[in-house]
Amino acid sequence: MNAWADTMTARIKARQQARQRQVRERAESEGGKVSKGKPLWDEVKKQISINCAALNEKLGSKILTPELVNLNETRVRCDFEGKHKYLSAAYNANSAILAWTCDNQTGSWEVMQSEDGSAYFVGNVGGAIPTHPPKIATDMLTALLKV
Numbered sequence: 001m002n003a004w005a006d007t008m009t010a011r012i013k014a015r016q017q018a019r020q021r022q023v024r025e026r027a028e029s030e031g032g033k034v035s036k037g038k039p040l041w042d043e044v045k046k047q048i049s050i051n052c053a054a055l056n057e058k059l060g061s062k063i064l065t066p067e068l069v070n071l072n073e074t075r076v077r078c079d080f081e082g083k084h085k086y087l088s089a090a091y092n093a094n095s096a097i098l099a100w101t102c103d104n105q106t107g108s109w110e111v112m113q114s115e116d117g118s119a120y121f122v123g124n125v126g127g128a129i130p131t132h133p134p135k136i137a138t139d140m141l142t143a144l145l146k147v
Contacts, residue, residue, distance in 0.1 A: 034096050036119030037111035040133055041091040041098060045074050047137035048089075052076060055141075064141070078144050087144040098136070102143050109136060 045068070052064035065077040073090040089100040096111035098121065109121035109131055120130040 034093060034111070036113060037091070037096040038093060040111060040119060040121060041072070043133035044089070044091075044098065044136050047134045048074065048076060048141065051137055051141055064144075076141065076144060080145065085144060087140055089140060100140050100143075102140070103146075105143050107139070107143075 045066075049066050052066050055064055056062045063078060063080050065079070067075045067077060069075055069088075072093060073088070075089075076087040078085045078087070085103060087100060087102040089098065091098045097108055098111075099108040100106065107123070109123050111119055112122050112130075113119050120132065121136060123129060123131050
């Protein structure tokens, strides 16, 4: 036998196994990220409704009206100072990205999974600072009101 061929064969097989393991781990991570994103999105929608109801109650008038478009999209209508504006937020379950628009403003958050398996949003897709659903809801609603 050729010692060099034996050494190279072992190295090549080790590299192939390492790559297969990385691909498997990445797929598991992405799958976990996607599956854990839906509950985070549901929490954002819940916080939007809670915040709208709280503001309307404190003001004694209904200026924010949340509207569920479908399971992955929600809108909030704002009737303030004679103007009508909308905030639209949508969650893409395939990419695990929440994106929103309001007037000329936009933003996005991506679901990330930590090493312990918990999931959280990070702002501006690829960002590094974890952001939780209550903060996301208040940021979007603040952009809608612009006060």
